[in-house]
Amino acid sequence: MSDIKFGITLYSFSTEYIHEKLDLEGVLKKVKDMGYKGIEIIPAQMAPEYPYLSDEWIEELKGLLVKYELEPVCWSAYIDMGIRSDRDLTEQEIIQYTVNDMIYAKKAGFPMVRTQHAISPEIFRKMIPFCKQLDMKLTIEMHHPHHPEVPVWKEFFEIMKGEGKGYLGYVIDFSIYQTMPHKLYLDQALEYGCRPEKLDEIIEMHKKGGDMEAIENGDYNSIEKHTAEEMFGKFSAPARIDQIKDTIDCCFYIHGKFYYLDNSEHDPCIPFEELIPTIRNAGFKGYIASEYEGHHFDETIDSEEQLTHFIELNTKILDAIQD
Amino acid sequence: MDFQAYNKIFVCKENIQNVKVEGTVIGYEFKIKYPSYRGTFLSCIEELRFKMDGEEIAKDDIYFCLNNKQFLLDELPECFKEYWFVREKATVRVMKAGGIESGEHELNAFMKHRIPYTGYFGQYLVLDSDVTDRLTAE
Numbered sequence: 001m002s003d004i005k006f007g008i009t010l011y012s013f014s015t016e017y018i019h020e021k022l023d024l025e026g027v028l029k030k031v032k033d034m035g036y037k038g039i040e041i042i043p044a045q046m047a048p049e050y051p052y053l054s055d056e057w058i059e060e061l062k063g064l065l066v067k068y069e070l071e072p073v074c075w076s077a078y079i080d081m082g083i084r085s086d087r088d089l090t091e092q093e094i095i096q097y098t099v100n101d102m103i104y105a106k107k108a109g110f111p112m113v114r115t116q117h118a119i120s121p122e123i124f125r126k127m128i129p130f131c132k133q134l135d136m137k138l139t140i141e142m143h144h145p146h147h148p149e150v151p152v153w154k155e156f157f158e159i160m161k162g163e164g165k166g167y168l169g170y171v172i173d174f175s176i177y178q179t180m181p182h183k184l185y186l187d188q189a190l191e192y193g194c195r196p197e198k199l200d201e202i203i204e205m206h207k208k209g210g211d212m213e214a215i216e217n218g219d220y221n222s223i224e225k226h227t228a229e230e231m232f233g234k235f236s237a238p239a240r241i242d243q244i245k246d247t248i249d250c251c252f253y254i255h256g257k258f259y260y261l262d263n264s265e266h267d268p269c270i271p272f273e274e275l276i277p278t279i280r281n282a283g284f285k286g287y288i289a290s291e292y293e294g295h296h297f298d299e300t301i302d303s304e305e306q307l308t309h310f311i312e313l314n315t316k317i318l319d320a321i322q323d
Numbered sequence: 324m325d326f327q328a329y330n331k332i333f334v335c336k337e338n339i340q341n342v343k344v345e346g347t348v349i350g351y352e353f354k355i356k357y358p359s360y361r362g363t364f365l366s367c368i369e370e371l372r373f374k375m376d377g378e379e380i381a382k383d384d385i386y387f388c389l390n391n392k393q394f395l396l397d398e399l400p401e402c403f404k405e406y407w408f409v410r411e412k413a414t415v416r417v418m419k420a421g422g423i424e425s426g427e428h429e430l431n432a433f434m435k436h437r438i439p440y441t442g443y444f445g446q447y448l449v450l451d452s453d454v455t456d457r458l459t460a461e
Binding site: 011014015017018019020042044045048050051078079080081082083084085088116117118145146188192230295296297298299 | 369
């Protein structure tokens with residue numbers, strides 16, 4: 001039996017949820033039927049009373065988790081720094097949002113809150129006593145465009161390994177390892193006016209490192225230029241997989257991010273065959289959430305089918321290293 | 324381009340309704356939803372404009388209704404405690420004596436909105452949602 005389990009973030013069903021094909025209970029029933037146990041919720045998405053949640057709503061959520069025999073794993077919070085038009089949030093406001101999320105998560109039975117980098121090292125450190133008081137883990141998601149070399153993460157890791165040990169940690173999001181644009185992104189580029197042969201040229205240039213000057217001076221229309229700029233910028237500097245071992249002791253949870261899987265054999269964009277064994281051999285214990293994110297690009301894709309591919313692909317990889 | 328598929332939920336496919344006050348039609352209403360996977364604070368809306376059958380609707384004629392409250396478009400930047408749940412329909416009331424003619428109309432909705440958690444290196448992602456749809460007025 002592996003120490004790694006595959007869970008799911010309900011966010012994977014964003015298409016069905018926002019198009020009102022599935023409500024919260026419908027999503028929970030679906031993930032139960034698919035065989036999942038551990039779940040993550042984004043209250044900013046699925047709690048109608050957000051950001052001020054009543055005990056009644058939380059009781060309702062708890063009741064649904066019991067009904068569908070699901071395990072609360074992660075409560076995903078935001079640092080919405082740019083809420084105000086005139087300024088960023090102050091330290092006091094960030095603490096207020098974070099404290100509230102931790103209280104709601106505790107009441108709903110979740111052992112962990114995921115927050116975001118904008119919490120800052122200073123405030124992250126200040127949350128330690130409250131984490132201890134509630135016996136609650138607080139984690140920061142490392143999401144693209146961040147990666148381990150971004151200076152603030154050195155400070156975060158120092159706190160996680162030092163005074164926050166056991167309470168403060170981080171969530172790896174596989175977006176930081178993406179090397180290639182996914183099919184839904186490329187389809188969208190074509191829909192918006194990229195000429196197919198030009199898109200092929202841009203992809204080939206991307207594989208060689210991406211030459212934006214050649215794009216600027218070449219025969220490319222504005223959407224092709226935009227696509228090249230985005231592609232070269234976004235997917236050219238994936239995080240180093242060999243660094244995972246250095247901070248795996250602070251990694252309490254993982255977002256198994258993916259955008260589109262054509263089959264259950266291989267993803268040309270995110271190197272699961274390298275990631276899963278590295279994570280396991282580094283000693284990670286816990287949940288990797290299935291996180292389908294193609295809904296940003298195409299609402300006609302069947303999320304359940306995508307998730308099935310994800311589970312089959314990654315179970316195969318995990319089983320192979322355990323034999 | 325991230326978020327673009329969510330624009331499909333921006334304009335609700337419901338009929339445009341004329342608004343009657345004791346038998347007098349004083350305007351019309353249609354519904355919109357926030358085009359994303361999660362809700363937002365109204366203060367993150369930087370611009371919100373509508374065109375009906377190609378004609379810009381004057382800002383002062385628009386009342387934005389959500390959470391049992393009514394807002395002027397100029398008030399939105401101040402609404403940093405007002406959350407727009409992603410499945411909640413907002414009603415856009417347009418004040419126009421006589422309302423709108425029954426039949427099909429072309430509505431264009433344009434919103435510039437800030438994604439408040441995206442300031443990874445200082446700059447917030449600001450998106451344009453620009454949707455044209457054909458709706459029926461009753």
